[in-house]
Amino acid sequence: MGRPNVGKSSLLNALVGSPRVVVSAVPGTTRDAIDTPFCLDGKEYVLIDTAGIRRQGRVERGIEKAGVFRSLRAVERAHVVVAVMDAGEGLTDQDLRLAGQAVAAHRGLVVVMNKWDLLLGDPEGQRLVKEQLERLQGVAPWAPVLQMSAKTGKNLGRLLTAVDQVYEQYGQRLATAALNQALGEITARHQPPVVRGRRLKFFYASQVGVRPPTVVVFVSDPQAVHFSYRRYLLNELRKTLGLSLSPLRLHLRARSGRRPGRSRT
Ligand SMILES: Nc1nc2c(ncn2[C@@H]2O[C@H](COP(=O)(O)OP(=O)(O)OP(=O)(O)O)[C@@H](O)[C@H]2O)c(=O)[nH]1
Ligand SMILES: [Mg+2]
Numbered sequence: 001m002g003r004p005n006v007g008k009s010s011l012l013n014a015l016v017g018s019p020r021v022v023v024s025a026v027p028g029t030t031r032d033a034i035d036t037p038f039c040l041d042g043k044e045y046v047l048i049d050t051a052g053i054r055r056q057g058r059v060e061r062g063i064e065k066a067g068v069f070r071s072l073r074a075v076e077r078a079h080v081v082v083a084v085m086d087a088g089e090g091l092t093d094q095d096l097r098l099a100g101q102a103v104a105a106h107r108g109l110v111v112v113m114n115k116w117d118l119l120l121g122d123p124e125g126q127r128l129v130k131e132q133l134e135r136l137q138g139v140a141p142w143a144p145v146l147q148m149s150a151k152t153g154k155n156l157g158r159l160l161t162a163v164d165q166v167y168e169q170y171g172q173r174l175a176t177a178a179l180n181q182a183l184g185e186i187t188a189r190h191q192p193p194v195v196r197g198r199r200l201k202f203f204y205a206s207q208v209g210v211r212p213p214t215v216v217v218f219v220s221d222p223q224a225v226h227f228s229y230r231r232y233l234l235n236e237l238r239k240t241l242g243l244s245l246s247p248l249r250l251h252l253r254a255r256s257g258r259r260p261g262r263s264r265t
Contacts, residue, residue, distance in 0.1 A: 001071055001102065002084035003094050004028050004052025007114040010150035011084060012036060012049045015159065021049045028052060031067045033074040040160060048074045055094050075101060079170060079211060080108035080163045087125075087147070088118040091132035099139050106212050108166040108246055109143040111136060112159065117149040142238065142245050169246035171210045179205050182240040183217065186233060195224040203255050212247045218255035225252055 002008050004027035013019050020036050022029055028051070036047045051067030059065055075081055081102040085095045091113075102109045113133065119125045133145055144162045148155040183205045192200040201220040208216050215237070219225060225233075230250065238248050 001050050001075055001081055001098055002052060003086070003092070003098070004054060006052065006084045006086040007150045008052065008084045009049050011082075011112065011114060011148070011156075011159070012047050014150045014153060014156055015047065028064065028067075031063055033067075033070040043164070045160070045163075048078060050074045053094075053098060072101065075105050075107060078107055080110060080166050081105075082110045082112055082159070082163070083143075084112045084114050087113045087115045087129050090129050091135060096135060096139055099136060099143070103140050103247065106247060106249060108163075108170040108212070109140050110159070110162045110166055111140075111143050111145040112148050113145065114148050114150055116147040116154055117152045140247070141235070142243070142247060144245060166245045169243050170212055172213050172241075172243060172246065173210060174207045174213060174215070174241055176206060179207060179215065179237075179241065182237055186236040186240065189236075190232060192225065192229050195221070198224075200224055208251075209249070212249055213241075213243060214249040214251070216251045216253055219252050220255070222252035222254050 005025070009021040009023045009030050012021055013023060016036060016038055021034055030049055030051045032051065034049045036049065038045045038047050050071035051064075053059075053068050053071055054064075059068055083095070083099045083102060085091060099109065099111065111133075113129060119129065136143060136145065144166065146155050146158055146162060148159065150156070183202060187202045192202075198221070203218040203220075205215050205217045208214050217233070230252070234248055234250050237250070238244065238246070241248075
């Protein structure tokens with residue numbers, strides 16, 4: 001997915017090695033999401049080329065709007081979204097917004113800064129774009145970022161490798177013991193703040209889904225878990241459990257502690 005004219009169709013053609021989809025210098029060339037089955041090293045993929053998505057206020061009704069709708073549907077159908085950007089233009093707010101949509105849809109994400117060839121011999125331009133890319137840390141710190149050129153083939157071979165790695169973690173099943181050990185260590189290392197005179201208690205965690213890995217944590221008072229503590233917990237769990245390249249979904253559920261008067265068991 002990406003803005004119009006960033007080179008999504010060019011990348012697909014370069015990957016497949018033949019001109020399957022239409023490429024042109026005119027933005028808005030691709031009008032529909034097109035599925036292309038593709039096999040590499042015995043692994044099967046379906047690559048979905050999508051229509052470029054402009055800033056919301058600029059999208060015209062009719063064909064363009066329908067294309068945008070199908071692009072967003074394609075994001076929901078995908079396991080891994082490749083967010084394509086244009087190094088000649090740098091990272092834009094719309095690029096960040098689109099990456100955010102893949103995150104909101106709980107998809108795996110690989111970021112491609114395409115047209116890197118335009119920055120050859122321009123170290124200042126390269127430095128600037130790399131600096132801009134740091135803004136992605138706030139949106140999807142787990143997404144690998146590749147500098148690429150559909151035109152010269154630079155790093156093209158690394159794209160599906162990155163997709164494979166993301167996909168593997170995206171479908172990861174976590175061992176319950178390791179999950180709970182991680183939860184114990186993380187909440188001990190940095191304790192949640194005391195709320196209304198009571199310290200939050202984290203009881204146990206259990207994985208309830210994959211793609212992405214989804215974990216329920218039972219806690220004494222889910223409402224009292226501050227946003228920043230939740231983010232701390234998420235980031236640390238990802239790091240500890242080998243999910244450096246995948247989002248993790250976290251649900252906090254209430255579980256009351258022992259009732260007063262009951263003996264300790
Ligand atoms: N210099 C350079 N140009 C590129 C690269 N990749 C694509 N282009 C050019 O960028 C223009 C747009 O390419 P497309 O592949 O049609 O872009 P798209 O993202 O599919 O565009 P829409 O379908 O309109 O959303 C074409 O003129 C391509 O030749 C690249 O890596 N380097
Ligand atoms: Mg296209």
